Amino acid sequence: MIAIGWVKVSVCFILSSLLVACTPVTPPHTEYDWKLPKGFPSPLVPEDNPMTTAKVVLGKTLFFDTDLSFNQSTSCASCHQPKFSFSEPKKTAVGSTGQKHRRNSQSLVNVAYNSNLTWAHSGLNTIEQQILIPMFSEDPIELGITGHENEVLLRFEKQHYAQLFKDAFEDSQASYDKIVKALASYVRSLTSFASxxxxxxxxxxxxxxxxxxxxxxxxxxxxxxxxxxxxxxxxxxxxxxxxxxxxxxxxxxxxxxxxxxxxxxxxxxxxxxxxxxxxxxxxxxxxxxxxxxxxxxxxxxxxxxxxxxxxxxxxxxxxxxxxxxxxxxxxxxxxxxxxxxxxxxxxxxxxxxxxxxxxxxxxxxxxxxxx
Ligand code: HEC
Ligand code: HEC
Known part of the structure; x- marks a missing residue:
C-alpha cells in the first residue's frame, strides 16, 4: 500500500512540476446496491460498464426523454411504459415515424438476468448490444437516430444533462457510448422481487x-x-x-x-x-x-x-x-x-x-x- 501510494505521489510530483494538472486518482465507484432479497444472486454486468447509481439516474432520464428520437416524438418509455411492466398494450410496436414493428414490445423486468435478449436471438447477449437496435435501426425505424447523429447528440449538451453526464462519467461531454452505457445500467436496475x-x-x-x-x-x-x-x-x-x-x-x-x-x-x-x-x-x-x-x-x-x-x-x-x-x-x-x-x-x-x-x-x- 505504501509503495503504491508513493508511486502515485511521485508521479503527481513529476506531473505537477511540469505544470500538468494532477488530481488524486480515485478508484471508480463500483458498488451498487441491487436491493435484492437475501439469497438472490447479483446479475452479471459487463466489465466495461460497472453499475453506479449516477449512471442509473442518467439512464433513467434518457429513457423517458423523447429527445432521443430524431423527430422528438418517441422515447424508450413510449413503447416500454412503467405501468405495463415496461411493455405497452399494443399488439405490435410502432416507431417514431409511425412505421410498424412486427413484434410486441417486451416487458422490461429483471432483464439484467437474461442471457439472450429480444424474442428470438441467440447472439444478442448484452443489453448494451440490444439498445443499439431501437436507437439506430433503419427498418423498422424505432428512434431513428441514423442520419441524424449529430443533431440528436447536440440536444444532450444542455446544462442539466452536462451535470448528469459528469456525475456518471466524470466528464460532462455527451457521447453515444455513454448514452448506451447509462441506458443499459437503468434497464439493469429494473429488478422486481416483491410480488x-x-x-x-x-x-x-x-x-x-x-x-x-x-x-x-x-x-x-x-x-x-x-x-x-x-x-x-x-x-x-x-x-x-x-x-x-x-x-x-x-x-x-x-x-x-x-x-x-x-x-x-x-x-x-x-x-x-x-x-x-x-x-x-x-x-x-x-x-x-x-x-x-x-x-x-x-x-x-x-x-x-x-x-x-x-x-x-x-x-x-x-x-x-x-x-x-x-x-x-x-x-x-x-x-x-x-x-x-x-x-x-x-x-x-x-x-x-x-x-x-x-x-x-x-x-x-x-x-x-x-x-
Ligand atoms: C417502437 C417501440 C420501441 C422503442 C422506442 C424501444 N423499444 Fe425496446 N423493444 C421493443 C420491441 C418490439 C422489442 C422486442 C424486439 C424483438 O424481439 O425483436 C424490444 C425489446 C427490448 C429489450 C429486450 C428485452 C429482453 O427481455 O430481451 C430491451 C432491453 C429494450 N427493448 C430496451 C429499450 C431501450 C433502452 C429503448 C430506448 C433506447 C427501447 N427499448 C426503445 C420496442 C421498442
Ligand atoms: C415448451 C416450452 C413452454 C412451455 C411448456 C410453456 N411455455 Fe409459455 N411460452 C413459451 C414460449 C417460447 C413463449 C413465447 C412464444 C411466442 O412468442 O411465440 C411463451 C409465452 C407464454 C406467455 C406469454 C408471455 C408474454 O409476455 O407474452 C405466457 C403467459 C405463458 N407462456 C404461460 C405459460 C403457462 C401458464 C404454461 C403452462 C400451461 C406455459 N407457458 C408452458 C414456452 C413455453
Missing part, C-alpha cells in the same frame, strides 16, 4: 398468496401442465435443466402458434430463431419470456396475437393454435391437457400473484423532461 409469490416462496409469508393462487402454482409446476419446464427458475424464463432434455437446454421453443404449410412453417413475416441461426429446426422458436408481472403486459406472445391470459391458457390446453397443434417442430412439452374451469381460474390467479405492485408504482410518476 406475493416472492413473499410466499422466499420470505415464508404463508398468507401472501391466496389458496387459489397456491393451487394454480401446483398446476404450474406439475408434469401435466409442464409450464415450469420452459418458464423455470426465479424469473420464470430459463429453460429446464432436466437431464433428459438436452435438446431443450436453450430457452427457445416452438409453441405451435402457427403451421402455415403443414410442414411447420411460421408466417414469412416472423419465423423466429431460424432467421438468426439458419437452422431448419429453429423454425418458429422464440424465447420463453419471463412471467413476472405478466398480468399487466397483455397482449401476449411475440406478435401480440393472444389477447388475454385466459386465451394463453386455452392455447396451452389445446396444445397450440389451429394447424399449429400439428406443427412437427413443436416442443414435446406441448401436448395439451384437459382443463377444468376452476383450474384455469387457479392458474390465472397464480400468474397474477407474480405481479409486483411496488415495482410497477415506483416509476409511475417519473416527470417527463421539459424542453
Amino acid at each position: 406475493p409469490f416472492d413473499e410466499y416462496a422466499y420470505q415464508n409469508k404463508d398468507g401472501a398468496m391466496t389458496d387459489a393462487a397456491k393451487r394454480g402454482m401446483e398446476l404450474f409446476f406439475s408434469e401435466k401442465f409442464e409450464c415450469f419446464h420452459c418458464h423455470g427458475g426465479f424469473n420464470f424464463t430459463q429453460s429446464s435443466q432436466h437431464e433428459n432434455q438436452r435438446l431443450d437446454l436453450r430457452p427457445f421453443h416452438n409453441t405451435g402458434l402457427y403451421n402455415v404449410d403443414n410442414m411447420g412453417a411460421y408466417p414469412l413475416s416472423d419465423q423466429g430463431l431460424i432467421e438468426v441461426t439458419l437452422q431448419n429446426t429453429d423454425m418458429g422458436k422464440f424465447r420463453a419470456p419471463t412471467l413476472r408481472n405478466v398480468e399487466v403486459s397483455a397482449p401476449y406472445m411475440h406478435d401480440g396475437s393472444l389477447a388475454t391470459l385466459d386465451d394463453v391458457i386455452e392455447f396451452y390446453a389445446a396444445g397450440g393454435r389451429g394447424q399449429g397443434i400439428n406443427n412437427p417442430l413443436k416442443s414435446p412439452f406441448l401436448t395439451g391437457f384437459e382443463l377444468q374451469l376452476a383450474q384455469k381460474q387457479d392458474l390465472i390467479e397464480f400468474l397474477q400473484s407474480l405481479t409486483d405492485h411496488q415495482f410497477l408504482n415506483s416509476n409511475l410518476n417519473y416527470p417527463p423532461v421539459s424542453h
Whole structure:
C-alpha cells in the first residue's frame, strides 16, 4: 500500500512540476446496491460498464426523454411504459415515424438476468448490444437516430444533462457510448422481487398468496401442465435443466402458434430463431419470456396475437393454435391437457400473484423532461 501510494505521489510530483494538472486518482465507484432479497444472486454486468447509481439516474432520464428520437416524438418509455411492466398494450410496436414493428414490445423486468435478449436471438447477449437496435435501426425505424447523429447528440449538451453526464462519467461531454452505457445500467436496475409469490416462496409469508393462487402454482409446476419446464427458475424464463432434455437446454421453443404449410412453417413475416441461426429446426422458436408481472403486459406472445391470459391458457390446453397443434417442430412439452374451469381460474390467479405492485408504482410518476 505504501509503495503504491508513493508511486502515485511521485508521479503527481513529476506531473505537477511540469505544470500538468494532477488530481488524486480515485478508484471508480463500483458498488451498487441491487436491493435484492437475501439469497438472490447479483446479475452479471459487463466489465466495461460497472453499475453506479449516477449512471442509473442518467439512464433513467434518457429513457423517458423523447429527445432521443430524431423527430422528438418517441422515447424508450413510449413503447416500454412503467405501468405495463415496461411493455405497452399494443399488439405490435410502432416507431417514431409511425412505421410498424412486427413484434410486441417486451416487458422490461429483471432483464439484467437474461442471457439472450429480444424474442428470438441467440447472439444478442448484452443489453448494451440490444439498445443499439431501437436507437439506430433503419427498418423498422424505432428512434431513428441514423442520419441524424449529430443533431440528436447536440440536444444532450444542455446544462442539466452536462451535470448528469459528469456525475456518471466524470466528464460532462455527451457521447453515444455513454448514452448506451447509462441506458443499459437503468434497464439493469429494473429488478422486481416483491410480488406475493416472492413473499410466499422466499420470505415464508404463508398468507401472501391466496389458496387459489397456491393451487394454480401446483398446476404450474406439475408434469401435466409442464409450464415450469420452459418458464423455470426465479424469473420464470430459463429453460429446464432436466437431464433428459438436452435438446431443450436453450430457452427457445416452438409453441405451435402457427403451421402455415403443414410442414411447420411460421408466417414469412416472423419465423423466429431460424432467421438468426439458419437452422431448419429453429423454425418458429422464440424465447420463453419471463412471467413476472405478466398480468399487466397483455397482449401476449411475440406478435401480440393472444389477447388475454385466459386465451394463453386455452392455447396451452389445446396444445397450440389451429394447424399449429400439428406443427412437427413443436416442443414435446406441448401436448395439451384437459382443463377444468376452476383450474384455469387457479392458474390465472397464480400468474397474477407474480405481479409486483411496488415495482410497477415506483416509476409511475417519473416527470417527463421539459424542453
Ligand atoms: C417502437 C417501440 C420501441 C422503442 C422506442 C424501444 N423499444 Fe425496446 N423493444 C421493443 C420491441 C418490439 C422489442 C422486442 C424486439 C424483438 O424481439 O425483436 C424490444 C425489446 C427490448 C429489450 C429486450 C428485452 C429482453 O427481455 O430481451 C430491451 C432491453 C429494450 N427493448 C430496451 C429499450 C431501450 C433502452 C429503448 C430506448 C433506447 C427501447 N427499448 C426503445 C420496442 C421498442
Ligand atoms: C415448451 C416450452 C413452454 C412451455 C411448456 C410453456 N411455455 Fe409459455 N411460452 C413459451 C414460449 C417460447 C413463449 C413465447 C412464444 C411466442 O412468442 O411465440 C411463451 C409465452 C407464454 C406467455 C406469454 C408471455 C408474454 O409476455 O407474452 C405466457 C403467459 C405463458 N407462456 C404461460 C405459460 C403457462 C401458464 C404454461 C403452462 C400451461 C406455459 N407457458 C408452458 C414456452 C413455453
